[in-house]
Amino acid sequence: MLLDAPPAVPVLGPADCHVWWAALDTVTDDCLALLDGAEQERIPHLRKTEDRQRFIAGRALLRTAAAGYLGIPPRRLEVVANCPDCSRNHGKPELPGTGLQVSVSHSGDRVVVAVTRAGAVGIDVEEISTSVSPAELLPYVIGPTEPRTPAHATPGGFHRMWTRKEAVLKATGQGLRVPLSEVGVSAPEEDPRVLFLGGPAARPAGDFVLADLEAGAGRAAAVAVIGAGPLAFTAYSRSRPSAVAFSSGPLRAAVPGR
DSSP, rough: OOOOOOOOOOOTTEEEEEEEEGGGGGGGGHHHHHHOHHHHHHHHGGGGHHHHHHHHHHHHHHHHHHHHHSOOOEEEGGOOOTTTTSSSSSEEEEETTTTTTEEEEETTTTEEEEHHHHHOEEEEEEEEESOHHHHHHHHSSSSSSSSSGGGGHHHHHHHHHHHHHHHHHHHHHHHGGOOOGGEEEOOTSOOOOOEEEEEGOOGGGGGEEEEEEOOTEEEEEEEEEESSSSSEEEEEOOOOSSOOOOOOOOOOOOOOOO
């Protein structure tokens, strides 16, 4: 479905997951001003201009979306990102004391943020690259007991599988420290669901609600939430990640998933 213009702040219920999109060309000095000192200190350590833009856009979008639900200025939002492997200020972002769970992803010229109260969340977006060889990568990405179909060998199918798996791992907080082959998901042409999760992030597959997202032409995206379903996944976009009111966008909402 296409979304009508929402109220200034959409209602985020206990069974909702809101997905916010923005484009890199919306990054302005206003976005940079929304980041706190620790976030701004991290920017010079990102070598590529596009990586700096993605980081700024992601944190600005995260701050404006979450602050809207909390009724506070984006700059006042405490964002904590602790890496389990080192003392640097990076890793999955958390919003202590707010009751909100968030996840951020970016690829190419798009950045996306998921916000929910239902449980830990992970989101991933990837540009579908025709230079990627699914046949060469599948042995490293798909588990030995995971079903294989012809769709896995297509660029679109491969990236759909990848985003589902990475979304699950991001929800656990482990990310790509766990091999993707430890995560089993349904075939790309099937409704999204988790089949198994092993390794250090192991937990029952039934703990996850998994959904594919409409990310526009040439992209694949998925979101996973650890919690009881079903959940309603709704997509919005920001014309610019700033403190101005929320605005709706043309991307379709994903169907409720399990």
